[in-house]
Amino acid sequence: MNAHPALTARQHPVVHVANLVRSFGRGPNILDGLDLAIRAGEFVALLGRSGSGKSTLLRTLAGLDEAPAGTVTVPAERAVVFQEPRLVPWKRVWANVALGLRTPDARERAVAALSEVGLSHRLEAWPLTLSGGEAQRAALARALVREPKLLLLDEPFAALDALTRLKTQGLVASLWRAHRPAVLLVTHDVDEALLLADRVLVLDQGRIGFDLHVNLERPRRHAQPAFASLRSRLLRELGVEDENPVEPVEELRTPVRNTAPAAPTHRLEDAVWAASADALARS
Amino acid sequence: MSAAVASTPAPGTGSDQWLRNRRYLPPLLIVVLWQVAASAGLIPTRTLASPAMIAGTFAELITSGELPRHLLVSLGRVAIGLGIGIVVGTTFALIAGLSRRGEDLLDATLQMLRTLPFLALVPLFILWFGIGETPKIALVALGTMFPIYLTLFAGIRGVDAKLIEAGGTLGLTRREQVFHIVLPGALPSALVGLRYALGVAWLSLVVAEQINADTGIGFLVMTARDFLRTDIILVGLIVYAILGLSADQIVRILERRVLAWRPSFLKD
Structure with a gap:
């Protein structure tokens, strides 16, 4: 985890979900006994195949969807950004x-x-x-x-063109750094999740099927071997075989030792910019 | 228009003006031919008065104060009737639009009444209200209520649910959502209804004033018929046309002001 000094003091969960069950009509349970905790100031990305219930979970946390069963504790100070700006x-x-x-x-x-x-x-x-x-x-x-103590982002970059998306991702990263809300980012994009999040969750069969702590030092870059390795791992979890699988690197098996707070020169948005440039170069 | 502009090579300022105005030439030509035919005795005055005669009568009716007097009465009837129609139509639309129970209470009845040709109610209105001002105003009010109700109701129900949901996440109360999101969102539709209602208002007025009226433009026209004064009848028709056009123009100006956020207006 990030060893930001201000953060360690408030690492109790702001979001606590236990045994959440949700179905639509007579269909199968979209969320089926889901448990989730998000700490204050933590940036969590939620991945999952389409129809896996990512948005349902986000809407439940936003108070837009009533959960018939389970306990959901969320802070009153919440804010949502949707895929469409909804201005x-x-x-x-x-x-x-x-x-x-x-x-x-x-x-x-x-x-x-x-x-x-x-x-x-x-x-x-x-x-x-x-x-x-x-x-x-x-x-x-x-x-x-x-x-907000909890910022819910429902695929907020999905409708943007590639360049604008990179800029907006950088903006979100810097805003998060400045304000430190807990963030739940629902996304399809594995790279986006790895660039921004402390933790990446994969929603599968109505539960958190995979919980990955991203122990990569910020700024993050696509070119880092560890990044590519995590990417392959997540894609495998999502049922997509990476064309160029990367074997897990040693660095990942043991969490990266807590480093000192990022030097002031390491601005996260720059990191995202750099990573984005990589992404552009590769596409 | 645009096709004509495109096909003309190298227009100077003079020819620009010519292109803009040439569409008014055909109607002008018709008026000139009409006048020529009337002067030559080809059209009898009792069938159709000549344009010059109509213009003369128009001026005469204005200077004698007869036209302004009748016009004022007609305008008053439209204003009161339309006012009542707007208030009642808006009230019903808010009740039905903002609550399911309100919809169940009102919508079916109003949708049924709407299909009735309301001008057919004239005999009944005369029986109920006599032949004074009341049946005329009631007819205008009834006719204008439906377009207001229908368009505002549809507008309220058509407001983007995603915006309302977003308003909820911003902590707006239900009352604030109605005020900030639902009603402004229904306004474009309601203004279309207002324009339609204005058209209906004049129509109702024409019908109402031709039955048992002793003032108003309709009365002027009906009296002229008895004396075969086609010139006065045509003056009445022209006044109706001008009133309809100006009412429409007023709503357009209103739209420009209150719907300034819409892209169609932003382009200007």
């Missing part, structure tokens, strides 16, 4: 971010959040005039302005 088209960008804030300084907070995602020049814009990447950044600002 309200008739409210200007800043008003979208301020929506639901009940403090008198709502506008100032919205403006601050928007400048954090690099949209301070689009405060008064109508959402339908934003590009896909801008709209998703506004959605991120709208989530972060609520200072």
Whole structure:
């Protein structure tokens, strides 16, 4: 795990799910006795084949889906970013971010959040005039302005073009570093999960079938042998055979020794950028 | 239009203006031919008054104060009837649109009544309300209520469920969701209903004023019929057309203001 000093103090779980069962209609149980704990400030990625119940789990944690059985404990301060930005088209960008804030300084907070995602020049814009990447950044600002203890990301990069996706991933990484909410990222993309997350879970047959601690030092790069090895492992868990399987490296069998907090020069978004550049070069 | 522009080589500023305005030439030509035929005695005045005569009568009716007086009465009837129609239609749409129970209570009845040609209710309205202002206003109100109800109801139900869900995750209460998301989302549809209602309002007015009225544009037209004054009848028709056009224009301006967020307006 990351040995960020501020983090060790609050490593109790903020999300606790026990024996969660969910089915739709008379179908089989989509979630079938699922257990999950997420610690404060932890970045968890959730992988799974389509239809495996990833989104159902996220929606349950978001309070959008009632679980018929099981216990679910989540913090009240939650925020969700969906695959689509879901901005309200008739409210200007800043008003979208301020929506639901009940403090008198709502506008100032919205403006601050928007400048954090690099949209301070689009405060008064109508959402339908934003590009896909801008709209998703506004959605991120709208989530972060609520200072969530749990940030739920439902494939937030899936609808973005390749370049915008890389930039937005970098943004999410830096926002997470700055605010340290616990994050649950639902994604299809193994590389994305490995670049961003402390832990990668694979949902299979209604339970967490595989729980991988990503002990890779940040910044992470695709080119790292350990990265490629983890990638092969995860793909195998997902039932996809990697074309160029990489044998597990020794480094992975024993967790990487806790290193000192990343040097200030190691900015995570740079790392993602670098990794992204690798990804681009390979594609 | 655009095809015509494309086919014309090298337009200067003068020819640009010509291209823009040439579409008004055919109707103008028709009016000129009409006038020529009337002057030559080919069209008897009792069949159709000449354009010059209509223009003269128009001016005369305005200066004598007769047209403004009738126009004011007609406008008043439309305004009151439309106002009642909007208030009732909006109330019903909110009740039915925002709750299942409200829908069960109102929707079936209103959908059934809607299929009734409401102008056929005129005899009944005269029996109920007599021949004063009430049946005329009631007819306008009834006619305008349905388009308002239908479009606002459909608009409320058509609001993107994903937006409402997102509003829920932002901690909006139900009342806030209605105010911030549902009603603004239903507005484009409701404004289409308003435009339609304005059309229906004039239509109801024409019918209502031709029965037992002693003021209003319709009364003016009906009296003119008795005296074979086709010029006054045509003045009445022109006034109706102008009123319809201006009402539509007002709603367009309203749309531009309140739907400024829509891409169709953003392009301008």
